[in-house]
Amino acid sequence: MHTTPLTVLVVGATGSIGRLAVEESVRRGHRTRALVRDAASSPTGADVVVGDLTRAATLAEAVDGVDAIVFTHGSHGSARDAELVDYGAVRNTLATLGTRPVRIALMTTVGVTKHTPGHDWKRRGERLVRAGGLPYTIVRPGWFDYNAPDEHHLVMEQGDRAWAGGPSDGVISRRQIAQVLVASLTSQAATGKTFELAARQGPAQAGLEPLFGALQPDAPDGLDAVLDIQNMPLDKEPATVREQLLDTRDRWLSTERKSL
Template identity: 60%
Template sequence: MSALSVLVVGATGSVGRHVVDAAVAAGHRVRALVRDPARAVGFPASVEMVVGDVTRPDTLGPAVDGIEGLVVTLGTDGEGKTGARTVDYEGVRHLLAAIGDRPVRVALMTAIGVTVREGQYNQTTEAHDWKRRSERLVRASGQEYTIVRPGWFDYNTPEQHHLVFLQGDRRTSGTPADGVIARAQIAQVLVGSLTSADARHKTLELVAENGPAQPDLDPLFAALDADPPGSLDGVHDRPNQPLDAEPASVHGDLAALRGVLVEPSQHNHHEKDLT
């Protein structure tokens, strides 16, 4: 496995701190994007800290300079619709714009149930809709990527460490019954995806069941179906967020990334020139 220069976004969060540790343990050169240096305590000495804010694109140039991998673990619980849009979605857009055409391997964390639109949580916060839009930006960016939708953080018991990769986002109760996972294991999967050829262009829900953790993630990634070329959504996702009903700004963001709009249909996805 070759070492990469990796930027961790959300590095001071509850999952991001584990990502920093996992990336250092894997031998990567790690840079942490932090809004407040006072919160960036306890990082390994080798970690480079860069002050910046995903909601302020003018601060992101030094953070993305020279990176080869990007792990994004943004979260805005408690900030409602505004936070969901400005951080979970626009933050990802700003990062991709700052990277531009340079090839960077992207690992994006969203959430299990991200395609569930009718539940009270999404109706109140629109968090699922905006996270799903952030996934679409990553797929449209042309970068190599893996999108990880973890279950409920740290609800697992000491016996639940056997990793299970799912697809299609079919667990929709909105409770820990949908699946549980340790934060440290989320970090392991995100970091592991950066150097796994079998993880490219894969979207998965991540949970843990009874049993020991697997030492090798590649067979788990290899068993997944890849997102189809040109697709905006995960390979088995329900087509329940049609592009023609999306905000005009979202159309513009996709156009800026690709120069085309990609319109989801029931079974596949077709490109439509903007010109």
Template identity: 55%
Template sequence: MSRRPSTVLIVGATGSIGRYAVAAALQQGYTVRALVRDQARAAGILPEGVDLVIGELTRPETLGPAVEGVDAIVFTHGTTTSERDVRDNDYTGVANVLRALGPRQARIALMTAIGTTRPGVAYAQWKLRSERLIRASGNPYTIVRPGWFDYNQPDQRKIVMLQGDGRQSGSPADGVIARDQIARVLIDSLDIDAANHKTLELIADLGPEQDELTTVFAALTPDSGESLDAAEDLVDLPTESEPELFRDDLATITAGRLNAGD
């Protein structure tokens, strides 16, 4: 059994998923740190007991205090379906936090989206690149690709984890899931060995929510340490053809992993 993390950094803590993630982490007994841009605003949103650290994902020089001393990081941030916004915030935020973390190890939970591997969808490819950086970092991780937020019916609470990213209609037909359940899966994954090195699409089915998720995680195929992509994905994005930004970030993060003796 791996050591349970103690201090969790929530990235995107004041967002619609992040708030639930903060609550779930506190309920599970973690020391919770939130990366925020506006301390006064965050204090009015987040519960007492959360350590508010000022920083911006797009300004790497501000992220050192946020990652100092944490042993888990949960990424819940997200923007629009604009390629530029996803590249400059969703992707770059992950890259900058990993750079700030350097060779130190932290248990990571990353939220992206169902349909991330859709061919030719520019904004989705940047989410996919953020996943690739996490896999290359050498950290233990779980990558969660949720379906459409809060389209589920009241009796549609059974948590289902899929792989292969085969649902790519770009509509709620791909699957639906409640926001609080997304947060629960992200936080639960930090302390479940069977969740490590797993990438999954997260949806809900008719039925009650499970009390425990170890067996659900255990049924998934782990990612290969020899690939930047998820275990059952079909992806045609050769690294040598990727944008220079990604290749530079990948080289830096991989070098940090090697320097750590991985």
């Protein structure tokens, strides 16, 4: 497990989970940077950098010198909003990073493989992260804060078969989501893994390494999570999305060849 403090950027830092991710990152001793659109709404305990995650040109300062990025952003509106925010934030941040080696923790959602406009754009964001070749963990949490007071025992599952669209798909506290996201940044056992996250009756575990270690890694050359249903063919995707995925992968492969 990595123990040296990191410089961590939190994307979506003013959101309900982003603020908790900032707190958790600071608590763990990381140098923490919060990306915000308005400095007046900045979370406490972090260095603040102003930028718009939907505009790549505004993100250079945010990603400069970072070791890790936690994505907690999310849209709540139209399909166009989902494209600009859920997908666009990942695309723009990775493009601004270029070839720099940075650890990624990306939050999407349980049920992401069930087709909806919002889910599809989140899933495309996941694919960009996998195509980028950076060390990553992708967390798909259940319904935020629907857990009962005695439901804190964490469960990590794979395959994304919970498609009911309600709390029966899994429940989890916002604070535990933030804890898992930040913990994954320094866990070798969490590297290259995608999982659904929920809590069931019982106390929280003392540590996360056994949970991370029991998960299957994603295929090194795959675009989807290891056990996901294959219901989103790449050749049926929008041409711009295919192009951006291929550009992202080509940039990584070029970097790999140079390092040999």
